[in-house]
Amino acid sequence: MAQLLKLENVYKTFEMGKQIQLKAVEDISLEMDEGEMLGIVGEPGCGKSTLGKLVSGVQPPTAGRILLGGKPLGEAPDPARRRFSPGVQMLLRESEIDLFSTRPVAETMAMVLEETEGCKGGALDAQVFRLLQMVQLDPVCARRQPARLSEIERVRAAVGYAMCRRPRLLVCDEPVTGMETTAQLLRLLERVQQQTGVACLLFDDDPDLLVESCDRIGVICRGRMVEFGPAARIAARPCHPYTQRLRQHSRSAADSGRLGKRVVDSGDVNNLVNPGPGCRFASRCPYADTRCRAEYPPQTEVAPGHWIACWKSPAAQG
Numbered sequence: 001m002a003q004l005l006k007l008e009n010v011y012k013t014f015e016m017g018k019q020i021q022l023k024a025v026e027d028i029s030l031e032m033d034e035g036e037m038l039g040i041v042g043e044p045g046c047g048k049s050t051l052g053k054l055v056s057g058v059q060p061p062t063a064g065r066i067l068l069g070g071k072p073l074g075e076a077p078d079p080a081r082r083r084f085s086p087g088v089q090m091l092l093r094e095s096e097i098d099l100f101s102t103r104p105v106a107e108t109m110a111m112v113l114e115e116t117e118g119c120k121g122g123a124l125d126a127q128v129f130r131l132l133q134m135v136q137l138d139p140v141c142a143r144r145q146p147a148r149l150s151e152i153e154r155v156r157a158a159v160g161y162a163m164c165r166r167p168r169l170l171v172c173d174e175p176v177t178g179m180e181t182t183a184q185l186l187r188l189l190e191r192v193q194q195q196t197g198v199a200c201l202l203f204d205d206d207p208d209l210l211v212e213s214c215d216r217i218g219v220i221c222r223g224r225m226v227e228f229g230p231a232a233r234i235a236a237r238p239c240h241p242y243t244q245r246l247r248q249h250s251r252s253a254a255d256s257g258r259l260g261k262r263v264v265d266s267g268d269v270n271n272l273v274n275p276g277p278g279c280r281f282a283s284r285c286p287y288a289d290t291r292c293r294a295e296y297p298p299q300t301e302v303a304p305g306h307w308i309a310c311w312k313s314p315a316a317q318g
């Protein structure tokens with residue numbers, strides 16, 4: 001399959017004052033194919049949202065390159081239109097849909113379609129109907145204002161809004177929080193992907209929620225990608241200690257009673273400020289030693305297409 005997205009050694013650093021740097025994204029490289037469902041998981045505050053903004057063109061990287069279809073992804077010149085960078089759409093969070101809008105959902109879709117595709121009259125109505133069918137939103141619901149819709153109906157409307165512009169890539173940064181709504185959204189995205197071929201980059205803190213829908217999964221710990229590989233393999237054999245911990249304490253694990261109460265580590269900005277040279281998980285890892293704290297581990301392949309960054313992987317130990 002053709003390559004759609006490529007990140008080459010991407011960094012995003014925020015200067016927080018004299019000698020204080022918040023390293024939200026550090027040295028991330030990845031490739032994504034046309035039509036692929038790629039999941040990125042990590043704790044709250046690990047840099048996932050920043051990565052989503054970089055890929056969407058909402059923010060420029062501090063260093064590195066982001067290529068879409070082989071061309072550098074430019075920052076959209078008009079801040080009001082940054083969610084509408086050509087080829088990439090960022091799915092609105094359910095809470096970001098304008099609940100005070102007096103315009104019914106179908107009218108908003110028609111407005112966007114008229115602007116982007118220039119269609120009018122019957123052709124416009126047919127396009128709106130096609131979109132509503134795709135996102136499984138009842139046309140009766142679509143004649144209502146967003147505030148009068150249920151949560152899942154608003155999620156369907158958000159996907160419809162995003163698909164109006166026929167993106168090649170849909171970026172979904174935890175648009176909903178409830179597990180059931182997230183599961184419904186993932187099923188909807190799979191359907192939309194199958195019908196249109198759009199690729200989806202999905203962010204969540206729960207690997208178990210994404211493994212069913214995604215082809216591959218990347219795991220981020222404090223701004224660094226620490227594991228990457230086929231979703232089915234990471235679900236069956238997570239190799240990095242951070243991924244193992246993430247799975248043990250995920251929402252799915254807590255809800256299923258597998259490990260009781262969910263634990264969320266302090267994912268605050270302090271974790272990303274002036275990190276030391278070593279592994280980002282060293283302060284919490286039960287296997288950490290002196291080398292882990294002193295040197296960042298290289299990426300080592302543990303199976304075809306599956307790599308981790310950990311000094312204790314058999315390949316890293318030579």
Ligand code: SF4
Pocket residue numbers: 240241242279280281282283285286287288289292297309310311312
């Ligand atoms: S490099 Fe060391 S600290 Fe980091 S995950 Fe591996 S064993 Fe743990």
